[in-house]
Amino acid sequence: MKVKRGFVGAIVLAVLIFGTLFAVLKCTTRIPAGYVGVVYNMNGGVDGEVLTQGWKVVAPTKKVTTYSIGLEQSYLTSDSKGDSDKDESFSIPTSDGKTVKVNLEFSYKFDEERVAQTFTMFKGKSGETIKDTFIKPKVIAWTQEVSANYPVTDIFGDKRTAINAELDKYLKDKFDSYGIIIDTVNFTDISVDNETAAAIQKKVTAQQELELANIEAQTAKIQAEKDKEVAEISAEREIVEAEAKAKALRIAAEAESDANKEIAASLTPELIEKIKYERWDGKVPTVSGGSGTIVSIDGLE
Numbered sequence: 001m002k003v004k005r006g007f008v009g010a011i012v013l014a015v016l017i018f019g020t021l022f023a024v025l026k027c028t029t030r031i032p033a034g035y036v037g038v039v040y041n042m043n044g045g046v047d048g049e050v051l052t053q054g055w056k057v058v059a060p061t062k063k064v065t066t067y068s069i070g071l072e073q074s075y076l077t078s079d080s081k082g083d084s085d086k087d088e089s090f091s092i093p094t095s096d097g098k099t100v101k102v103n104l105e106f107s108y109k110f111d112e113e114r115v116a117q118t119f120t121m122f123k124g125k126s127g128e129t130i131k132d133t134f135i136k137p138k139v140i141a142w143t144q145e146v147s148a149n150y151p152v153t154d155i156f157g158d159k160r161t162a163i164n165a166e167l168d169k170y171l172k173d174k175f176d177s178y179g180i181i182i183d184t185v186n187f188t189d190i191s192v193d194n195e196t197a198a199a200i201q202k203k204v205t206a207q208q209e210l211e212l213a214n215i216e217a218q219t220a221k222i223q224a225e226k227d228k229e230v231a232e233i234s235a236e237r238e239i240v241e242a243e244a245k246a247k248a249l250r251i252a253a254e255a256e257s258d259a260n261k262e263i264a265a266s267l268t269p270e271l272i273e274k275i276k277y278e279r280w281d282g283k284v285p286t287v288s289g290g291s292g293t294i295v296s297i298d299g300l301e
Contacts, residue, residue, distance in 0.1 A: 030055050034070030035127075036112055038119040039063070050115060065119060067110040067127040071183055076136060077103040079188075089189075090140050092147035092155075098196055100147070100155055103189040106139060106171070106182060114179035121178060135180065142174050143167055153203050156190055 029051070031037045037051035040063045051064060075082035078089040091099045110118055110127060122130050146167045147155060155163055168185045175182050 028055055029064045031064070031066060034068060035066045036069050036110075036115055037064040037066045038116055040065065040119070040124060050112075063124075065124055065126050067115050067118065069109055069112045069115070071107045071109050072131070073105065073107050074131060074136065075103075075105045076139060077105065077188065079103065088136070090143075092144045094147060094152040094155060095149055096151040098152040098192070100152060101191045102143075102187055104139070104143065104185065105188050106185045108135060108175070108183060109181050111179045111181055118179035130180075134178075135175070138174070139171065139185075142171055146170050152192065152196060156192060156196075160187065160190065 029037065031051050039049040039051060073083075075084075076088045076090060078087040082088055089101055089103045091101050093099055108131075118130075122134065125133070146163065150159070150163055154160075164185070164187055168182070171182045171185055
């Protein structure tokens with residue numbers, strides 16, 4: 001009889017142990033790394049408690065909803081790399097009445113400091129549900145608001161980077177009031193119909209031709225200015241050379257004149273006689289008669 005009671009007691013103890021373990025497991029919640037959990041008390045609503053990563057024991061009367069506070073990458077694309085099985089690429093309007101189809105990727109996270117308010121604002125929806133039902137639709141709608149300010153040639157052309165930067169800031173500002181932080185936004189693909197693509201190419205070609213013409217005109221202007229400068233330098237050099245030559249001639253003439261003056265001043269009668277005497281060869285002068293008398297002294301020139 002004692003054995004029977006002992007056996008029954010062991011069974012009861014085992015039931016109690018397993019029941020306790022089951023209750024503990026039932027009340028245990030795991031918060032993944034990069035997430036936080038907002039605790040909702042079914043008796044009194046959000047109690048302000050936010051659980052960090054790891055295993056947490058939560059009373060049966062409470063419910064935990066998780067939100068990512070680490071960056072999550074999401075896609076609105078037709079590619080297989082998207083986070084949805086369906087084609088989520090979308091069309092955006094332009095200021096000139098065209099439509100452009102785009103693929104877009106973005107990264108986001110929930111603000112850890114405001115995650116309890118986000119929980120209340122979205123009525124207890126999980127972060128994943130908020131992404132699918134709010135974040136993605138709003139990304140599409142607000143991207144369309146930005147694109148409507150630009151012509152298709154800007155969106156498809158060389159202003160794509162600037163438009164992407166504007167969209168990035170616009171989405172950051174829009175989502176901030178919901179406790180959602182947008183980190184990056186990027187157009188991964190932009191496509192248009194054949195007619196629009198041809199019109200864009202025509203405009204691009206015209207712009208390139210205009211730029212080429214401007215470059216050629218600028219080059220011609222620079223060359224003309226250079227030629228003018230060379231001509232002016234050459235003319236100035238010729239003037240300088242002519243002035244230098246004239247100055248040299250003037251100086252030479254003045255020197256020769258001064259020399260002649262000095263020579264003339266030095267030719268006294270005595271000096272002339274002396275020169276004659278030095279140059280006389282000793283011969284008697286020859287006299288020729290006639291109506292006039294000519295005396296020639298050979299050796300004097």
